[in-house]
Amino acid sequence: MPHDSLEIALIVLAAAVAVVVAFRRLDLPPLLGYLLVGILVGPHTLGWVAESAEASYLAEFGVVFLMFTIGLEFNLPRLRTMRGEVFGFGASQVIATIVLVMLLSMALGASWQSGFAIGAVLCMSSTAILGKMLAERLELNAPHGRKIIGAALFQDLAVVPLLIAIPALARPGEELAWALALAVVKATAVLFVILVLGQRLMRRWYHLVARQKSSELFILNVLLTILGLAFLTERAGLSLALGAFLAGVLISETEYRYQVEEDIRPFREVLLGFFFVTIGMLLDWKVVFANWIWVGATFALLVGAKGALVAALSRLLGADPGVALRTGLSLAHAGEFGFVLLQLAGRHAVVDANVMQSLLAGMVLSMLAAPFLIQHSERLVRRFAAGEWMARALELHRIAVQTMSAEGHVIICGYGRSGQNLARILEREAIPFIALDLDPQRIREAAAAGESVVYGDAARREVLIAAGLKRAKAMVITYANTASALRVLSVVHRERPDLPVLVRTLDDADIDVLKRAGAAEVVSEIMEGSLMLGSHALMLVGVPLNRVLRRIREARQQRYALFRGFFRGESDEVAESPEKPQPRLHSVLVTQGAAAVGRPLQQLRLEELDVEVTAIRRRGIRGLAPTPQTRLEEGDVVVLLGTPEALAAAEMRLLQG
Incomplete structure (x- = not known):
């Protein structure tokens, strides 16, 4: 190089x-x-990196892997269950946005081709932002959440024909109809050949590759599939991205879908990041400042006009005012596929260079504003949706009516599988309960079956008060979402600090955080699974039942201290989230001349680093409960528990001081 x-x-x-x-x-x-x-290092700002055809072509592979992922998620059963949101609301949002932008562009003197391309760019919203924020706010199954996800799904699907249509728009007027017709014919032929013939071959071929039991061969085969089909569609006069999408669709019908998705993620993330860097490099600040009015107009068109259009369409299709406004606020920004289409339109000169700069700047600004719009959507809805207070009041009234006679009941937050199993146990003991959930379909079916479940967000104070928080005997948070559980615990701590709250969590990462927030007990799925495995194993090897039960009781009383953390291996790389590393165990050998030799543990103050000493192995003997007064000796192996950064600092303190 x-x-x-x-x-x-x-x-x-x-x-x-x-x-x-x-x-x-x-x-x-x-x-x-x-x-x-990209904006900072690009040729128009600091000038550290110049534009090049090679860099743009490499960045296009980021789009290829993104389209492949969309193809993997192309799920016909899911589309059928959400057909109203996807093909009703989603399709109307995309078509209405394109038509309105095209009419506005023509009124301003631009060609309809340019207006169509700009409309296609602006109709997109960021699936990455929406998915992350709706999941964090537990709103994926809320009425507005289903509409938002339905619209995002249709936008992803609409990218495929738009990738074919935009290059054809660059043809002269007399050739345009022929170019579009030819593109449709080519796309149909390619779809038929790949989906009909390829479907028969793909499963057999992947079976053959998987039988070799080689992860390297499997990844190479996935890359061959993606790039090979992308190459074929490009040779057919279409786009690399279309071939990648079709590759994803083919693999989605096989049992290797999830393994493929996991293997391809590093390639996708790196190349997609590089794609967005090259997009940022296109932004010319001089042109943006010279056309700041148009940049502001683009931002206003996205956040204001697009948000209003989406809200109006949602209302026309039967949504409540609050749901319609939440949907509009959430979709009122640009998306990653908008940048893909904008770059394509610029490359084929469908959109003027100055207009492209204004669009690019306005889109970036709208995406920066998107998290704040979604975060504060509830406050905005309550202020501007006249009927929202009445709807909230009716919701609270329904909850209060159902719990009016309840006394000494249990409040179940979340009515998924865990919540329903808990409810059945409580019913057998004739213990009254009220369950709160945010999935309308689940509530409708459970309520029809006579279950005591109502729609309500357990993280809101007024909902918990209506559910009889002041009269409840206990509360159980059955879903494994620490952020939401902490909000619920905050409300309970203010209103009923004496109420025992049982919290479910996935692993041991947040046990201490939830305990400090007021949870009476925290049940970890992984820890309880370990307890059950251990208890069955002990009984199988002949340990008496009373001793097994004592071991289980001790582990729970010590808040799973025996199971806290783990020694990390290569197989744990994929399972752990880089944003939230799990506590792990790490062994440190106290060498000759180490700073810790001869010093008691309390003097080392490892707790300041959020590191716990779980054991010390000395001359081959392992002590499970070292005390603060335990002095370290040369040759000791100290077993530490903590996050990777904390463990590194603790090891340095032990060895170097």
């Missing part, structure tokens, strides 16, 4: 790492960080 190319790569990597770390700490989408990196 030439020195200048290496320098460019290092500049981009260093800037990307620094900016994306900052964006993650601010809880902002990383893709916005990549855009900012």
